[in-house]
Amino acid sequence: MSEPFAGRQAAARLALERAGIDALLLSVGADLPYFTGYEAMPLERLTMLVVPRDGDATLVVPELEAPRVPANGSCEVHSWAEGGDPIGVVAGLVGAAAGVAIGDHTWTRFTLALQAAMPHARFVPASRITGTLRAVKDSAEIAALRAAAHAVDAVAAEMRTRPFGGRTERDVSREFVDRMLAHGHDRPNFAIVGSGPNGASPHHDAGDRVIGEGDVVVCDFGGTMRGYCSDITRMFVVGAPTSEVADTYAALTVAQEAAVLAATVGTPCEAVDAVARRSLQERGLADAFIHRTGHGIGLEAHEDPYIAAGNATPLVAGHAFSIEPGVYFPGRFGMRLEDIVVATAAGPERLNEAPRDLAVVD
C-alpha cells in the first residue's frame, strides 16, 4: 500500500482499539480521501469504506464509480451493481460489531438504514477517531497548505490594485474566484465580499449591492488546491478611511497578532481564543466579536482543532488553523483579519504572507 495511507490506517486501528470501537465506516467527506486518496461523490448511491479494527479495509462503491477509484492498494474494492444492496454489503463486512464509528458527514438516510441493519451496534461519530489524527499535519500536508495559502496571498495582493467602487459585490466576488483558479486552485469554496453594512453579517452572500465611496469591505475567500484548503480574510476601504475605521482596524490587528503569538505548542485552544477576546475587550470591542477565533484547516475548510471557548485541547506541533478575530457593527460595517497558522516546536508560523494593512482602493 502506498504511503501515507498505510500509516494512517494503522493509526486509526490503534485509535479504534483504544476507544473500544470495532469498525470505522466512511462515506462522503474528507476522512475517506485521508485514508485512501479517493473522494466519494455525494450521491444517492452509497460509497462507504469499511475499516475493521482487525482486518483489511474494503471500499464499497457503486459499479458506476468504480473506475474512478485510484489503484493505490489502500483498500480492497467491492463494487455493487445497480439495484444491489450496499447497506447489506456494509453490514456483512462489519459483522457482529458492538461499536461502530461512522463518518460525521455521512448522509443520515444511510446511517438510519445501517442502524436498522445492525440494530445491536452503538454508532458514534468517526471524528472521535479521525479528528485528532487529521488535525496533526505531516510535512507534505503543511507544504500543500502553504502552497494554497501563497496562491490566495497572490490574489489578495493583486486585488489591492483593483477598483472596488461602482462595482457590485457579486462582480468583485467573481473576480476573487477567477483569480483563485488562475493561481492554481482546483475549486473555489467561497468568496465573501461584504461591503458597508453587509460586512456586519460575517457570512454575507455577495450580492447586488454596489460598493460606494467610503465603504469598508470584508473579503474572505478560499478554495481547494491539490486537495488542501486555503482561507484568508483581508480588509479593503474605498478611499481614505475615517479615523473610527482606522482606529478599529488597528485594534483588530493588535488582537489578531496577539492571538497568533499565543498559539504555541502546549497552549489550550481556548486560551488562544481568550487572548483575542481580551485584547478586543481592552479596546471596548468585546461585544462586537461574536464568533470564535478560528478553526482547523486541511482537507476540509473547517475541521479540528477549533480555537474556541470550551476547547481545552492543547496545541501540538502540526496543528494548522485560522486566527480570525472580527468585529461587527449592525447597520454600519464589519471587519475581520484572518491568517492560517501552524503550531511548530519553534513557535507559531503564519502560512499567509499577504500585506495585512487596510488596503485603500478606488
Add this chain to the structure above:
Amino acid sequence: MSEPFAGRQAAARLALERAGIDALLLSVGADLPYFTGYEAMPLERLTMLVVPRDGDATLVVPELEAPRVPANGSCEVHSWAEGGDPIGVVAGLVGAAAGVAIGDHTWTRFTLALQAAMPHARFVPASRITGTLRAVKDSAEIAALRAAAHAVDAVAAEMRTRPFGGRTERDVSREFVDRMLAHGHDRPNFAIVGSGPNGASPHHDAGDRVIGEGDVVVCDFGGTMRGYCSDITRMFVVGAPTSEVADTYAALTVAQEAAVLAATVGTPCEAVDAVARRSLQERGLADAFIHRTGHGIGLEAHEDPYIAAGNATPLVAGHAFSIEPGVYFPGRFGMRLEDIVVATAAGPERLNEAPRDLAVVD
C-alpha cells in the same frame, strides 16, 4: 407567509399526519429551501428547521448566519450564540415526539446527537414525507427547469462549433463551465468530458488526457440556475465516426426516444426504464447499459422519481426527470444521450432542445 412556502408546509403537515410522524427536522440539502427559501451552509454549526405536525415552523440557526435568513415569514427564527446548545434547542422544540422525520442529507454527527437527546423517538428519513411532494413540480418550478435547460442547450449548441482535438479533457470541461456561467447559471455542478476509453467510465473526472482524432467524447454537464438544476448529455466525435460508432449511436438514439415517449402519466417508472433496456437489448447492447435510465431533477440534480427497475411509482403530471440511457465499452469508448423530460397530461415534454445527433468536431 409568502407563497409557495405556506402551501408546501401545509402539504407536509398533512403527510406527517398520514404517516403518524410528529415532526420534520431539516438541515443541509434541498428540503429546507423548498419549505423556507433558505439554504443552510454545510457547516459544523447546526442549522435546522423544526416543523411540528401541529405547530409553527422554527428555524434554529447560528447567530452568525441569522442575517442571511430571508425575511419572508415562512418560519420563526431562533438564533443560537457561539458556545450554545442547538441540539438541546431542537429537542426542546420537538418535545415528546414518538416519530421524527429527519432530512436525508443531514450530517450524521447531528443525527447521532439528536438520537441521544431524544432516546425514545423513532427517526425516519424525511424523503418519505418530502420526496413525493418535491417530485411534483408546479408551473413556476417547471419554468425554472426550462430556463436552466435552455441555458445548457445553448452551451451544447455552441460547443458543436468548437475544436476538441489536441485539447485536454480538463480544458474542454472548463469551457463547458465558463459557458454555463455565461448563460446565467449561478453555479456549475459538474462537467464530465470522457474521451475515448475514458468515456466508458460514466462519471469520469475530466483529466489530462489529450483528445485525439477519431475520439468519441461523452459530455455530460449541468449546474444550478435560480435554484433549479440543469443536466444534459450530448455526444461529440473528432472527425468522421466509424460505422460501428455511428450504428451504436443510432441504436442509443432510438432507445432514448422510445423511453421518452413511454414516459406518460400513469406509467410506472420501472416500465419506462424497461423500454430503454429492451430497445438496447434488441440491438445486442443490453450488457453495455450498466445504469438506470434516469433520475428526478429539481432543486437537486438527483431526486425523486428515479426511473429505475424496482420503482413502481406511476408518473404523475409535473414529474421532472432525466432520460439518459448509455452504453459503455471498457477500454474503448462510451456513449450516453440525456434530456430532461416533464410528464404532462398532454404527454411527455422534453425541456432540452439542443440537436441530438452525433456532433462531428475538429
